[in-house]
Amino acid sequence: MATMTKRTTIYFDPKLHxxxxxxxxESEKSISELVDLALRHELLEDLEDIKAYEERxxxxxxxxxxxxxxFNNG
Incomplete structure (x- = not known):
């Protein structure tokens, strides 16, 4: 079964692009794949932060x- 994808336009700083x-x-991955992986990583990190907050x-x-x-009294 094919993965459903959505198309969007993203504007990058020229140096970042x-x-x-x-x-x-270098990685033999498309720019779309790299952006998708980076966003997934960022969002999962947020999820970890939310879980840590909930625990504490x-x-x-x-x-x-x-x-x-x-701190002052050591």
Whole structure:
């Protein structure tokens, strides 16, 4: 079964585009594949951050003032 894809236009800084084209040639992957992989990586990193927040959100809270005092007193 073929993978469904969507088409869009993205505008890159010229220097970034040049580097992206070079990576595309070096890696034998299309620019679309490289952008897709980079976005997936970025979004999965966000998911990890959200999960970490959820695990700690009910934990002990230390105010900024208390944290500074703790830092100052070693």
């Amino acid at each position: 040049k580097v992206l084209k070079a990576k595309s040639v 959100k009910d934990g002990d809270f230390i105010s900024y003032k208390d944290m500074l005092e703790k």
